[in-house]
Amino acid sequence: MDQAPSPAVVQQIPLPAPAPGTSRVLTVLRFGEPGARPKAYLQAGLHADEFPGMLALRHLAEMLETHAAAGEILGEIVVLPLANPVGFAQQVGGFLHGRHDLASFGNFNRDYPDLAKEIADTLGERLTQDAAENVATIRAAMGEALAERAPRTETAALRHHLLTLAHDADIVLDVHADNEAMPHLYIGTPLWPDARDLAADIEARAILLAEISGGHPFDEACSGPWWSLAARFPEAPIPPACFAATLELGSNDDVDEREARRTAEALLRFLARRGLVGGVSDLSPAMPRAEATPLEAMQQLIAPTGGLVAYHARLGDHVRTGDLVARIIDPVGAEADVLAGTDGILFARHNQTYAWPGKVIGKIAGETALPERKGELLTD
Structure with a gap:
């Protein structure tokens, strides 16, 4: 049985x-x-x-x-x-x-x-x-x-x-x-x-x-x-x-x-x-x-200063080097642009649209390894 x-x-x-x-x-x-x-x-x-x-x-x-x-x-x-x-x-x-x-x-x-x-x-x-x-x-x-x-x-x-x-x-x-x-x-x-x-x-x-x-x-x-x-x-x-x-x-x-x-x-x-x-x-x-791409080719978009994050690129957008991805806006001060450093797809953004210096606000999957992408490749 x-x-x-x-x-x-x-x-x-x-x-x-x-x-x-x-x-x-x-x-x-x-x-x-x-x-x-x-x-x-x-x-x-x-x-x-x-x-x-x-x-x-x-x-x-x-x-x-x-x-x-x-x-x-x-x-x-x-x-x-x-x-x-x-x-x-x-x-x-x-x-x-x-x-x-x-x-x-x-x-x-x-x-x-x-x-x-x-x-x-x-x-x-x-x-x-x-x-x-x-x-x-x-x-x-x-x-x-x-x-x-x-x-x-x-x-x-x-x-x-x-x-x-x-x-x-x-x-x-x-x-x-x-x-x-x-x-x-x-x-x-x-x-x-x-x-x-x-x-x-x-x-x-x-x-x-x-x-x-x-x-x-x-x-x-x-x-x-x-x-x-x-x-x-x-x-x-x-x-x-x-x-x-x-x-x-x-x-x-x-x-x-x-x-x-x-x-x-x-x-x-x-x-x-x-x-x-x-x-x-x-x-x-x-x-x-x-297409599969090296993790070393993934750009982490870093906020250069603190302020509000106004995204100019949407998830899924294909961006090219130099494209404006986001603008960091101090409500009582200056603005700073965050530009794509590689050609690729913007596949991730941060859901809290406020940044401080050094914050990762987005990720672009590119095809070519970037010189700064060494050591710790993940966002902590």
């Missing part, structure tokens, strides 16, 4: 209490058989004030429940619709502040450990000429390194649990949004063009490639060790065994039921195409709406 398919398993992981009388938990939804391959890990809300992805993953979880009931989960899928209960509780002055940890002022999507650096010296002669064996060996070493960690603070424990859940996944999707933006995608250069279908699925208007973006964000903590170790051990076949990407679904505050379902359906098609879910029709991806 066939065994009934398993529904989602809900796991609650307690976090260390930040103060007496307080406690939070990390909620994990698991689909399929533990240890089955391929394994996908999806999370939203790591920046807890970026809302569209949370609703999209809630709808995706509902869809996966239906497929689980039909026995159509073919691999293992781990979903965290709310990956950051710490940030989600940071309500200050009537607003949620979920990008930075108020206890340490650190960005929740920075400072993840470099697992390649931690395990490289332990691999030695354990690597062979069999790529599959090397993947298993490296994943085991990563798991051992993570198990040896003993985080003390609530936020350190959160980072540790998230990476422990994701480090051995074949696919890692970290779902975000931007202040005011069009959908876009950050992904490691070695994973392109394999990510073309994902870019098409989310209708990305910018696809930004980098091996090292700076700051040690979550997706690179999962994917980066593979090409780092491949460079360290060129004699051993080490494939890019973790397809990790940061998906920016649009604007932070654009929470819409229909759009969330559409995104969930797109993610479901992607998972089905990658062999994780059966029973999904129409798996043919559309063509991407953008």
